[in-house]
Amino acid sequence: MAKIADIIKYEGDNTTFIWKHPCEDFNSLTQLIVHESQEAIFFMNGQALDLFGPGRYTLETQNIPELSKALNRATGDSPFHCEVYFINKTEQMNIKWGTDSKVQYMEPTYNFPLSIGASGEMSLRAEDSRKLLLKLVGTENFLTQAKLTYFFRAFLMTRVKTYIAQVMKANAINIFEIDENLTMFSENIKSLLVNDFAEYGVALEKFFVTTVVKPDGEKQYEQFKELHFRQYADIAEAKLRQQKELIDAETQAQKIIIDSKAQATKRAQEGYTYGQERGFDVAEKVAENEAVGEFTNMGVGFGTMAGVGGAVGGMVGGMMNDAINTAQTPTQQDDMATFKAKIDKLTMMKEAGMLSEEEFNNLKAQLLTSIL
Numbered sequence: 001m002a003k004i005a006d007i008i009k010y011e012g013d014n015t016t017f018i019w020k021h022p023c024e025d026f027n028s029l030t031q032l033i034v035h036e037s038q039e040a041i042f043f044m045n046g047q048a049l050d051l052f053g054p055g056r057y058t059l060e061t062q063n064i065p066e067l068s069k070a071l072n073r074a075t076g077d078s079p080f081h082c083e084v085y086f087i088n089k090t091e092q093m094n095i096k097w098g099t100d101s102k103v104q105y106m107e108p109t110y111n112f113p114l115s116i117g118a119s120g121e122m123s124l125r126a127e128d129s130r131k132l133l134l135k136l137v138g139t140e141n142f143l144t145q146a147k148l149t150y151f152f153r154a155f156l157m158t159r160v161k162t163y164i165a166q167v168m169k170a171n172a173i174n175i176f177e178i179d180e181n182l183t184m185f186s187e188n189i190k191s192l193l194v195n196d197f198a199e200y201g202v203a204l205e206k207f208f209v210t211t212v213v214k215p216d217g218e219k220q221y222e223q224f225k226e227l228h229f230r231q232y233a234d235i236a237e238a239k240l241r242q243q244k245e246l247i248d249a250e251t252q253a254q255k256i257i258i259d260s261k262a263q264a265t266k267r268a269q270e271g272y273t274y275g276q277e278r279g280f281d282v283a284e285k286v287a288e289n290e291a292v293g294e295f296t297n298m299g300v301g302f303g304t305m306a307g308v309g310g311a312v313g314g315m316v317g318g319m320m321n322d323a324i325n326t327a328q329t330p331t332q333q334d335d336m337a338t339f340k341a342k343i344d345k346l347t348m349m350k351e352a353g354m355l356s357e358e359e360f361n362n363l364k365a366q367l368l369t370s371i372l
Contacts, residue, residue, distance in 0.1 A: 008040075008059075009033040010086040017092070017126050018133060018143040021084040032057040037090045039129045043083040048130055085133055091205050092145050093123040100157050102215070105165035108172040112224050116175070117213035118164055120186070123206040124148070124197070131201030148202075155196070163192045176228055178212050185209050342367055 008030060012019035033056050034040045040052040098119030107114045124145075126132050136151055137143050167173070167188040173181055190207035197204040215221040343364065350360040 007031045007033065008084050010035060010038055010088070012086065012088065012142065014088065014090060015092065015145045016142055017088055017124075017145065017148055018137050019086045019088070020141045021086065022141075024081055024083055026059055026082060030059045032059055032084070034086070037088065039087045039089060041085045041087065041129060041133060043085065044081075048134065049082075051129065085137070087126050087129040087133065089126045089129070091123050091125045093121075093206070095122050095124060095145060095149055096120075097122055097149075097156060097160070099161055099164075100153075101161075102213075103161045103164045105168060107175050107224075108169050109174045110224070110228070112220075114175055114221065114224075115215055116164075118160070118209050118211065119213075120208045120210040121206075122204065122208065125203045125205050126201065127198065127203035128201035133201075135200050152197075152200075156193075159193060159196055160189065163189045166192070175214065176225070182209055182212075339367065 008021055008023065008026070009032075010019060011021075032040060032052060034052050034054050036054045038054060042049040042052075096119070099117050102115035102117050104113070104115050106112070132143075136148070167185060168178075171181075171184070171188065173185065178185065186207055186209045189209065190204060193207060194204050346355065346360055346363050346367075349355045350357070355363070
């Protein structure tokens with residue numbers, strides 16, 4: 001007969017979810033020690049009996065109601081045969097996961113077919129000890145982290161691949177923006193997986209997607225990627241060009257303002273107005289064209305002479321007198337070219353607003369009289 005255990009306690013490590021104590025023969029004075037974050041379940045004749053939380057227990061029938069029914073004839077020294085399973089309820093982290101094949105889905109932004117892979121980490125915790133023990137352990141002596149991951153592998157791969165496609169479509173996550181949305185991506189998939197794990201008495205505490213494997217190198221994907229980035233490059237280039245044009249326009253406007261202020265200061269210092277300055281320009285053009293006799297090519301705004309007085313007015317008056325007096329010089333009375341030039345000069349002065357229609361006709365009549 002195997003040795004009867006005096007103390008029953010957990011002897012596994014923290015990577016184990018469920019551990020069966022090797023001793024199966026006990027008496028009613030055996031001590032059971034259950035640590036914090038643990039639970040213990042007694043089995044007898046293949047049936048799960050009482051569940052014990054953290055604490056120290058003496059295996060007496062009054063402490064084990066279900067066991068007392070099965071051992072109604074047991075005495076303090078009579079051995080009985082049963083099994084004790086310890087369930088480690090600590091959160092076990094850094095459990096790796098990864099898709100075993102690419103996930104096929106339609107990229108939601110451009111409706112382009114793509115295939116991606118994904119991997120990451122998760123943390124699990126035994127939530128319902130009885131359900132986990134009955135559904136996954138059975139007659140096994142232990143359930144390690146590696147074995148639990150193996151059990152969930154096919155189940156996890158099927159669920160994860162389905163949920164990846166669903167989440168990307170529902171949230172319209174662009175394949176080129178997925179890295180910046182990994183937190184949201186992970187939380188959405190985790191919320192869908194929680195109930196799947198709960199069916200087996202396991203709590204999914206954390207779930208992280210840390211890597212998304214894109215189909216780099218595939219011809220269609222590379223063309224799609226080039227199209228996407230070309231679009232954003234064109235937009236960025238247009239924005240830069242627009243900003244440059246705005247800066248150039250603002251700079252030019254500032255130059256005009258500065259130049260205008262400088263010109264205004266100069267006129268104030270020299271004692272004349274903008275209108276008078278324009279009059280000076282017109283008079284200068286008139287003088288230049290008079291020298292070559294081509295008044296019809298002046299091309300300046302003679303209307304600006306209106307209201308111009310002082311030196312400019314005197315200059316214009318002199319030009320008018322000259323146009324008439326020179327026409328009366330006896331040596332040029334028969335010179336038709338000179339006469340025509342004077343008529344052209346008067347016409348230009350009329351068009352510039354320097355002569356009224358009546359004044360023009362009177363002066364023209366004087367010129368005609370002088371040559372007759």
